[in-house]
Amino acid sequence: MNQKDTQSLLSTLNGVLFTGGSAYFNNDPGNFYWPQVLNILSYLREFHRANPQVAIPLWGTCLGFEAIICATAKVHEPPPQKKKKKAGTNIYGTFDAENLAVPINFTSNASESRIFDGTMDPSYSKSVYDIFASQAVSMNNHQGGFSPSDFLGDEYLINNFTLLGTSNDADNVTFITLMESIDSLQLFWYVFHIFANEYFSVVYVIYNFFFFLLLDQFCITRYGSQFHPEKPQYEFDASDATNTPHFYDAIFANQYLSEFFVNECRLRNNNTMSQTNYENSVIYNYNAFYLAKAESDVSYEQVYVFPAAQ
Numbered sequence: 001m002n003q004k005d006t007q008s009l010l011s012t013l014n015g016v017l018f019t020g021g022s023a024y025f026n027n028d029p030g031n032f033y034w035p036q037v038l039n040i041l042s043y044l045r046e047f048h049r050a051n052p053q054v055a056i057p058l059w060g061t062c063l064g065f066e067a068i069i070c071a072t073a074k075v076h077e078p079p080p081q082k083k084k085k086k087a088g089t090n091i092y093g094t095f096d097a098e099n100l101a102v103p104i105n106f107t108s109n110a111s112e113s114r115i116f117d118g119t120m121d122p123s124y125s126k127s128v129y130d131i132f133a134s135q136a137v138s139m140n141n142h143q144g145g146f147s148p149s150d151f152l153g154d155e156y157l158i159n160n161f162t163l164l165g166t167s168n169d170a171d172n173v174t175f176i177t178l179m180e181s182i183d184s185l186q187l188f189w190y191v192f193h194i195f196a197n198e199y200f201s202v203v204y205v206i207y208n209f210f211f212f213l214l215l216d217q218f219c220i221t222r223y224g225s226q227f228h229p230e231k232p233q234y235e236f237d238a239s240d241a242t243n244t245p246h247f248y249d250a251i252f253a254n255q256y257l258s259e260f261f262v263n264e265c266r267l268r269n270n271n272t273m274s275q276t277n278y279e280n281s282v283i284y285n286y287n288a289f290y291l292a293k294a295e296s297d298v299s300y301e302q303v304y305v306f307p308a309a310q
Contacts (some may be wrong), residue, residue, distance in 0.1 A: 003035065006036060010044070013056060014269055015056060015057045017059050017061070025092070037071055055220050055221045057268050061225055061229065062140075065226050066226075069161075070091075091151070092146065093150065094143055095171075097167075099242065099244075101136040104132045104227075105166045110129070113162065115164065116128070138177060138254075148163065161222070162181075165178035178224070178225050179223070180224075181222040221268055229254040233246075286304045287304070288304055
């Protein structure tokens with residue numbers, strides 16, 4: 001699907017998911033993934049600017065999580081003549097976190113986040129929060145990622161996202177694992193407070209004006225997890241999912257995240273799709289292939305095969 005057709009389809013969707021997988025974050029010939037990531041993010045940003053009261057929520061898992069972070073920073077790279085290298089794909093680090101289930105070390109922001117203190121039932125949210133914090137139920141399968149220091153050291157990332165949690169890899173190295181975009185209402189009251197304070201300084205106001213200029217998405221609703229919420233419930237490949245937790249609490253907690261995101265998609269916009277468009281676009285038009293046989297070296301149980309991008 002070309003970029004124009006992608007944008008046309010996006011206008012009829014209630015939400016977007018960037019899945020995990022394997023792809024390169026560059027514009028090399030033949031790489032359609034990265035240009036489409038930037039295309040989709042650009043459309044979501046423009047959609048919200050044109051319709052400030054609504055948004056098309058986005059969730060990124062693993063590779064998708066990494067793509068959102070790299071794209072957010074990369075969008076703001078200054079021109080070469082500035083002689084100043086901004087963060088972007090250069091903060092993309094390496095970690096030993098393949099086939100690894102670990103707990104989440106939540107930040108002080110997590111308990112009051114939209115994910116855990118938003119539209120979901122409070123007791124349900126609290127139960128899930130406690131499970132993630134105390135049990136090894138976040139399933140990781142990645143080598144790339146971002147350290148907390150690199151993430152928090154990038155002004156564009158911290159002015160667009162709230163870091164909710166970190167985890168440690170097999171070498172006990174910490175990586176970020178859960179985030180959400182900054183809440184628009186929170187930003188409104190933050191700036192209102194600045195201008196309402198009779199003791200504010202001109203310098204402080206100017207500083208916070210430029211703070212607003214750093215906001216890439218004008219509070220587009222975006223979420224991301226480095227871990228895979230889908231694996232505990234759906235991944236049972238004996239060779240590549242030996243450490244995937246399938247016990248009740250693991251499925252209960254991870255399923256919550258998909259329920260939360262679907263609920264966000266219901267609440268954030270009223271986009272609709274024609275029956276014909278749905279029938280032509282739905283995944284059931286494509287065949288799924290089982291690849292996890294003993295002689296296979298493919299790390300996925302099942303894949304869909306799509307026509308080559310035009």
